[in-house]
Amino acid sequence: MRIEEGFQQTPYDVLHPYADDTVLPSLLRRLLPQSAREEIEADLIRCGKRLVEEIRPLSAIVHHPTLVQYDHWGHRVDELHTSEGWRKLEEFGIKEGFVSIAYERKYDALSRVYSSAKILAMTGDCHVVMCPLGMTDGAARIIEVSGTEEMKRELLPRLISRDPSFAYMAGQWMTERPGGSDVSQSETTAIPTTRIPSDLGPPYLLSGFKWFSSAAEGNMAVALGRTSPVSQAPGSRGLSLFVIPLRHGAYPTPLSNGVRMHRLKNKFGTHGVPTAELELENTRGWLIGELGQGVKTVATVLNVTRILSALHLSGSLQRSISIARSYALVRTIDGGKTLLSNAPLHVATLADATLLYRAVTYMAFGTIELLGKSECGAASEEEEMRLRMLTPAVKAYASVRCPTAMEEMMGALGGLGYMEEVGIGRLIRDSLVERIWEGTVNVLALDLVRATKKPRVVESYMAWAQSVISSSAGVMELSAARKTIERLQGLLQNLLRLLSHALTNPLLPRIALNYFASISCGLYLLQHAIWSVGNKEQACDVDLEAFRRWVDEGDMHTYAQEAEAVLSEDNIARAKLNSQLVYGAKL
Incomplete structure (x- = not known):
């Protein structure tokens, strides 16, 4: 039988990433005033059409980047080459305002909602272009908040530009070989210098090795470096943050600023993103933020x-x-x-x-x-x-x-x-x-627990949660969900207990994070259902059912059971048994 004979599967239709979505349009109706929503929706529909017709076909030409370290004379050149598809995706993201929308602030605080809606619609077709553009977004915010006037004048307009010929991309260099997510073990040193101009701020020379540096094609990077010896400021207290030019002004290439690309990382995924191991030797950098406050600044x-x-x-x-x-x-x-x-x-x-x-x-x-x-x-x-x-x-x-x-x-x-x-x-x-990126699940769980140590943080969250629940009282149509709302109220009270124990029980933070997140999802589902019912939205019954299923049948009950199992045992004994399960009974 020839391939064109016999059964032929009907090709499925291409759905619009915004107009055909079942979640985002309704969410924006709730979050945005009508005048802003009409303008934003028109842009999202136009952008979605481009995504389907122009951007999705680029998938076939997004390939691994390559690194040429030496020319034919044996000279070190470190030329990074990204694929044509990848470059077109970056250009698309810049033109569509991936970074710029949030800083143009046409819709004030809701500009972040606008940019995020566009990013969500773009994600499925853009091969993680949000990695370099996202770090560019973060670098722009750092300079906006903590940068010198020179940085704000020279770098910020490029980071938030929609013009690909003018716009800059920024990397983020924190990960080093000793520590991974634990930046307190950073080995990179930063020494103040008078040998270079202070045109962007206080100048330093950095030397070290950055083990995992995404967006290696960037024009600049923000990097942590140790400005005080470990003996004087152990851990992260001796770290400061720096702006490092890579393809900017007097530094047209990374090599021109003492940065060598050791190799590109061979990753499981995110193949289009150029991620490199970088050697720094007397690399020029300018302090951003306060000395010794690098972790806080970043x-x-x-x-x-x-x-x-x-x-x-x-x-x-x-x-x-x-x-x-x-x-x-x-x-x-x-x-x-x-x-x-x-x-x-x-x-x-x-x-x-x-x-x-x-x-x-x-x-x-x-x-x-x-x-x-x-x-x-x-x-x-x-x-x-x-x-x-x-x-x-x-x-x-x-x-x-x-x-x-x-x-x-x-x-x-x-x-x-x-x-x-x-x-x-x-x-x-x-x-x-x-x-893994930007913190593993366990690292983020510990971060959440640290946040709860500060006065009134948990109380503030609980007060907001109670306000969401209380706002359902006057909506008569929600009477069918009253038992579910009461169940959520009970689960919320258990959260207080769990977060409190997570401060002292080393086995609870991850469970507490998942439980907290699941309850937060339930609260936002309730918030949306209250709005939907109150406004007689066409999908109000579905919105109410989504809330009911999440709370009555969702994973928060599993996390609650896991927490009870941990709390019912001696955590020291359980931790020892965990080690024996992993490494054998001889421990």
Whole structure:
């Protein structure tokens, strides 16, 4: 039989990443005033059309970057070459305002909501271009908050530009061989100098080795360096933050500023992103922020990039669901008599993934709304506290839950889903890095616990949660969900106990983070359902059902059981048994 003979599968329709989405349009109706929403939606629909018609076909020409270290004369050149597809994606992201929208602030604090909606819609087709653009976003925010006037005048306009011929990309250099996420073990030294001009700020010479440096094609980077010896300032107390030019002004290449590319990293995913091991030898850098406050200063970047990580996960899941939805509308079973979209068991699998996408997206945009307020100086003290708790939690929780749901979407296409050209495999590979980038799940769990140590942080979150629950009281249509709301209230009270024990029990932080995140998702689902019912939205019954399922059937009950198991035992004995399970009973 020739290939064109016999059964021919009907190609599935391409869904618009915004207009055909089941979550984002409704969310923006709640978050944005009508005048702003109409303008933003028009832009999202236009951008989505470009994504489908122009950007999605670029996938075939996004390849691994290459590094040429020596020319034919044996001279060190360190020429980094990225693929044509990758360069076009970066150009697209810059022109579409991936970074700039949040800093143009046309819609004040809601500009972050606008930029994030666009980023989520772009994610599925852009091969993690949000990595270099996201770090550029973080660098822009650092300079805006802590940079010298010279940095704000010379670098900031380039970082937030929409013109690819003028715009700069920025990297972020923190990870070193001794410490990984533990920057307190950084070996890079930074020595003040008078040998170079102070045109950007206080000048330093940095020497060291940066083990994992993404966005190696950037024009500049922000980097940690040790300005005080370990003997005088142990741990992270002796670290400061610096701006390092790589392809800027007097430093047209990294080599011209004492930066050698040792090699490109051979990564499991994110293949388009050039990530390098870098040697620094008397590399010129300019202090940004206060001396010895590098970790505190660079936290500004992490607030942005961790939220962008959550968007990457949510957007990747959205694209996977979109493919599975489309396929189910054309694929038949039962000898061609039944569409998959009419098979209850199959649709139940899609519904579970869609509920997760909805919950994570609502929590992410709740966090983004707070970030926008914070950046515009419009956040209250209580909102700043809530932002501090939500930021590590939404990133870590999404990194745990979303990839598994994406695997289910791959399976929803059968053998076709396992094929590279479908795209779900790449989305899964690229999403798995979010368990590591900008802090592993355990690191973020400890960060959340640290946040709860500060006075009134937990109380502030609980007060907000109670206000959400209380706002449901006057909505009569929510009476059918009253038992679910009461159940959420009880789970919320248990959160207080769990966060308190996590301060002293070393086995609880990760469970506490997942429990906190799941409850936060439930609260945002309730918030949306209250708005939907109150405004008589067409999908109000679905919004209410999403809340009910999440709370009554969701994973927070599993996390509660895990917590009780840990709390019921001697944590020292349990930790010892854990070691014996891993390493053997001889320990």
